[in-house]
Amino acid sequence: MxxxxxxxxxxxxxxxxxxxxxxxxxxxxLLMDGVPRDCIAREHADGxxxxxxxxxxxRSGDRWLARDDAVVAFEFKGGAYNxxxxxxxxxxxxxxxxxxDKLATLRRQGAEAWFVCVDMAELGLxxxxxxxxxxxxxxxxxxxxxxxxxxxxxxxxxxxPGTKPVDVALACGMVRNEGPVRWQDCLPELASLLNRADxxxxxxxxxxxxxxxxxxxxxxxxxxxxxxxxxxxxxxMHQRPDLCVFGDRVGGRFNLYRSGDRRRPNDGIKIGDLxxxxxxxxxxxxxxxxxxxxxxxxxADIDKLVWWRERLGQARLGAGYADVSKPDYVMIxxxxxxxxxxxxxxxxxxxxAAKNSVHFHYLKVAHNEKA
Numbered sequence: 001m002x003x004x005x006x007x008x009x010x011x012x013x014x015x016x017x018x019x020x021x022x023x024x025x026x027x028x029x030l031l032m033d034g035v036p037r038d039c040i041a042r043e044h045a046d047g048x049x050x051x052x053x054x055x056x057x058x059r060s061g062d063r064w065l066a067r068d069d070a071v072v073a074f075e076f077k078g079g080a081y082n083x084x085x086x087x088x089x090x091x092x093x094x095x096x097x098x099x100x101d102k103l104a105t106l107r108r109q110g111a112e113a114w115f116v117c118v119d120m121a122e123l124g125l126x127x128x129x130x131x132x133x134x135x136x137x138x139x140x141x142x143x144x145x146x147x148x149x150x151x152x153x154x155x156x157x158x159x160x161p162g163t164k165p166v167d168v169a170l171a172c173g174m175v176r177n178e179g180p181v182r183w184q185d186c187l188p189e190l191a192s193l194l195n196r197a198d199x200x201x202x203x204x205x206x207x208x209x210x211x212x213x214x215x216x217x218x219x220x221x222x223x224x225x226x227x228x229x230x231x232x233x234x235x236x237m238h239q240r241p242d243l244c245v246f247g248d249r250v251g252g253r254f255n256l257y258r259s260g261d262r263r264r265p266n267d268g269i270k271i272g273d274l275x276x277x278x279x280x281x282x283x284x285x286x287x288x289x290x291x292x293x294x295x296x297x298x299x300a301d302i303d304k305l306v307w308w309r310e311r312l313g314q315a316r317l318g319a320g321y322a323d324v325s326k327p328d329y330v331m332i333x334x335x336x337x338x339x340x341x342x343x344x345x346x347x348x349x350x351x352x353a354a355k356n357s358v359h360f361h362y363l364k365v366a367h368n369e370k371a
Contacts (some may be wrong), residue, residue, distance in 0.1 A: 017254030078118030095134025
C-alpha cells in the first residue's frame, strides 16, 4: 500500500480544493494499479454511514483478486473550507476525528482500514509533528492505519498500529499529462468502465475522472465539487458542479482564495481557464425508479447547467473575458435500469439539451452476472 500512497501524494501535491477530488484521484491510482473496476466503490454504504472509498479485492502478488466483502476501506480528510484548511475543523486537539469510528466498524469486520490526511500547505499546515502523533495514536486504538502528507514535503508518513511511523519517499517522475486534451476524449474509456448495474453516481464521477486522466487530462486540471464565488446565493452555501475541467493556468488551485486570502479571489483565473462543466446523473436504484422520474432528474441537471451558463457567463464578462461561449456544459446520464429509456424520452432530453447548448451523453450500464 505504501507505493500507492507515494504515487497519490506526489500526484496531488499541488491540488488545493474539495476533498472529493482526493477520493477520485486515489480511485484513479487504484484502477491504474489493476484493481478490477467492479471492485471499487465511492461513498460505500455501511448501514447509515458512507465510507469514502472501499475496495472489494485483495492484492496477491502482482494482481488484485475480487472478493465479496470489503477488503480495504479509506476515509480521506483534507481540502479547502472557504479560507481554511479542512484539517483544522475536522480533527480535534486530541487528534480525534469521527470518521475514525466509521472505519473501526469495518475494521472489526476484517477490512484493512486507512485514515488518510492531505495537509494543504497553501491554507497553512494544520497538523504539527506532535499532532500527527496524536492522530496516529487515535487510529491505532481503533486498529486503523494512518497516512499523512504535508504538501511541499518530499515524503509522506505511514503509521500502522503497533509499529513506529515511517517516512516514505514520494514517487519520482510522476507523469503530468497537461496540454490541450479535449474532455470528449474520455467517453470511449468511460463506456468500457460501466459494467455494473449498481454503480452509484459518486462512483461514476470517479470513473469519469479516471477516464479523463487516461485521455491525457492531468491532475492539476480536474476538480470535483469546485467552489466559485459567483455561485454564492446569499448564504454560506455554494452551488458546485460535479466535475470541472480546466486548462493549465489554474495549476491545481481550485479553492476560493489564493493562500486563503479573501483579498485574492481565484474566480478570475478559474473562470477564464474553465474548459468544461460536467453534471452526472445516475441511480443505483434505477430498477426501483420509474423511467419518467429518472428522465425528470436528468432534465433538472440540464437546467442546472443552464443556470451555470448564466452565472459563469456574467462572471466572465465581469472579469473582462469577451468570449462567453466557453466553457462547454456537459450532461452525462448513466442508466442503471434493465431497459433503456424510451426513444421518445431520449429525443425530448436531447432536444432540451440542444436548445440550451448543453452536450448530452446517455450511457447504458451493461448488466452482468455479478450485478
